[in-house]
Amino acid sequence: MPPPNPTFSPLYQQIKGLLIQSLQDGEWKPGELIPSETELAVRYGVSQGTVRKAIDELAAENLVVRKQGRGTFVATHNEAKAEYRFLRLAADDVNTGKPKSSYLAVDRVRANSHVAKLLDIKPSDSVFVVKRVLRFDGVPQILDEIWLPASQYKGLTLERLQSWNSTLYGFLESAFGVRMLRAIETIKAVSAEPEQAEVLQVPVGAPLLLVERQSMTYADQPVELRRGWYLTDRFSYKNELY
Incomplete structure (x- = not known):
């Protein structure tokens, strides 16, 4: 069996990296709504579940904020809790x-x-x-x-x-x-x-x-x-x- 590839990362981690790059590039500004999971899944050619897992990690790291019934927003220091x-x-x-x-x-x-x-x-x-x-x-x-x-x-x-x-x-x-x-x-x-x-x-x-x-x-x-x-x-x- 060949040794594991040290550069391999799970697909959701790769999508997370692409989302972070978009945040870093200013594609979505603080406080702005990012595309839906369905739209992002189409954009990156992956399943909606893969996108959801990537966004879950971004939310856990306070990079984005999920708002019930409204979508996912770029986190901002201007929010009361932040x-x-x-x-x-x-x-x-x-x-x-x-x-x-x-x-x-x-x-x-x-x-x-x-x-x-x-x-x-x-x-x-x-x-x-x-x-x-x-x-x-x-x-x-x-x-x-x-x-x-x-x-x-x-x-x-x-x-x-x-x-x-x-x-x-x-x-x-x-x-x-x-x-x-x-x-x-x-x-x-x-x-x-x-x-x-x-x-x-x-x-x-x-x-x-x-x-x-x-x-x-x-x-x-x-x-x-x-x-x-x-x-x-x-x-x-x-x-x-x-």
Whole structure:
């Protein structure tokens, strides 16, 4: 018996790959209805069941959203349930409201070696550095420092961010067509330095949780690097593990 072909993949996985390519190419935009399973089966010359299995996986990965009686839509950060997809800070008090963003600054700088490596760019390349604070019930809880490749976010300004009335990811998707699909995080306990202490209104040296997040879009292309200093006196970092 010949050895298995290492390049073989099930048919539904091949169809899934073609659908992802169409999403990546912008054939179907965030929030748009994609063709029906029947139409896609005809398009790719496969059974409807094969298409359904491919779409099931895309839905499980939050790339598309099935809506009963309406069809399947490209997932968007502007949907309520996806607003804070990567935020894992859970309030100890269930009555705590949603976070509100305040943008402090947007600067354009040259990427240092650490940022360049994680964003897959050259150290000489420009990045935007966004600083913002997230408040819950008016109390500052998170200070974010966010690095974005300037080549992908041309025209980003503090004024544009301040005039946006939804989430940062919703803005980046709407304004620049960038969707954050998955992220890798590292978490470390740190002490507040003067800048974090001033913004979060805590003493210098107060305990904080430092969360560094590398976010990727299609084809695992990194499109954001974020460092967040979390004040956890009223919150816990909560994640689901499978």
